[in-house]
Amino acid sequence: MNNIMQKMIDWIEDHLVEEFSLKELGSHMGYSPYYCSFKFHQMTGITIKRYMSLRKIYLASIDLKESDQKMIDVAHKYGFSSQEAFTRAFKITFGTSPAVYRRDPQPLQTVVKLNVTATKGGFSMDVSEKMKIVALQNKAQQQFDRDILNVLNGQLMYEEFSHEKLMEHSDYVPLNEAMCSNKTTKPIFSTEFIKVRAKGHRVSTEEYETKVINALKPLFKNQYTCIILWFGNDMFCQINMLTLLAYLEEQGFKGKVYFHMVKEIERTFEVEEIEIELGDFQDVYDQVMIHKQWPTKNVMPVMYQGIKLYLEYQMQENELTSYIRNHLDMPQNELIRQLFKLFPQYGIGDLQYIEMIEKVKNNR
CATH class of the missing domain: 3.40.50 (Rossmann fold)
Structure with a gap:
């Protein structure tokens, strides 16, 4: 299933700046649109729409920093209907406007392409x-x-x-x-x-x-x-x-x-x-x-x-607990590996995940 999911992610990435429907994705994958949407969310803990939104706004930030493209052109490139819509999405994600960021680029959290087939986890740093x-x-x-x-x-x-x-x-x-x-x-x-x-x-x-x-x-x-x-x-x-x-x-x-x-x-x-x-x-x-x-x-x-x-993360119900609850049948070591892989933006360690898994089990 991981290989199928990675194929889906690869297709989404190849069509990230295009307008496509779940029907087109389903046709490419050979599954129904509902099944594609359901499995993506089940296996990654995030909806297709949310994943695409985060990826596009992050890639747009790179264009703002590294190119001289007009802001409206960057907005249209990543599917925003107007510069105002782009500005709203950018500010919600990063807490600053694209105009301010372009004048004074500040560090941002990276939103990398998902890789659900990788076997090497990010547990060490040489x-x-x-x-x-x-x-x-x-x-x-x-x-x-x-x-x-x-x-x-x-x-x-x-x-x-x-x-x-x-x-x-x-x-x-x-x-x-x-x-x-x-x-x-x-x-x-x-x-x-x-x-x-x-x-x-x-x-x-x-x-x-x-x-x-x-x-x-x-x-x-x-x-x-x-x-x-x-x-x-x-x-x-x-x-x-x-x-x-x-x-x-x-x-x-x-x-x-x-x-x-x-x-x-x-x-x-x-x-x-x-x-x-x-x-x-x-x-x-x-x-x-x-x-x-x-x-x-x-x-x-x-x-x-x-x-x-x-x-x-402080809330009793969040995207991490939701993913854990939906995958409690998975061996704990494998579940932790998947959490590391799918939620790198949290950066928490195995001890925190073990505690979270136990809390979810106890609250069933």
Whole structure:
């Protein structure tokens, strides 16, 4: 069935910018339109219409960034009836207008073509082989010499960076957290924060301090002129990064902050850099992560997307729980592999998925 579904996805991708009906898709696949629609949603957790909409708006963002095409031409190319309709869809997806994005391109969450037949999951990252960071390394050295702290999302990336000295002699620390799960509080990394987070993870405060706090000790010294945050564009990474940015504001950090967004494109890793201005992240952290509310402050598009997914993730019923409920007959390891494959935008790990699967089972 995966091969049939991939054939369907390939056909949709080949006709993405065309107007086609489910009847035409069904005719190509040899199935009824209803069956094609039903199986696509069942196996991918997303409707054909939604998949096409996300893919087209993402491809349109690339055209805006990399070409001189008129905005109305980009809109028509991807099937929007008017520039106004294109602007509405773009803003709903990315939290900013296409005109603003074209003037000042900001990192976005990638929406790649679905691949349901891939056997290799995205569970590891060989940074030294996959990322081209020489230019970023030279730039950082010229600007800040050794007064740089690289904060890396997780132990795996930390070990790769520190072992390979990918940013030369600057310092490295990992954020070994999953801030998208469980309750949180403030001040960030305070004694109360440690108690709340340890309880949520069901570990002792001593275990939490060993894994999370001790690893971050250089960050607490506040001795750097530049902090570089190496995080992905998924929800997991963006919520972790929001926590760090709010912490830097709490501490009154006065140096430069850069976000090096690590994104996977066709099995290779690329890095996109943006300088971040501190100012509103404490408010956003408070509204989003403590009160589970939509922020009143503007954030960059990739964080906007991460927050949107985070607030949906907090709901008892969401696209992840729906997919899990429809596939509980699948062996757990296979179900987790499918979740990794189909929902990379969340970026959550196997432990979070196992907990989610158990909750869905218990709520049947």
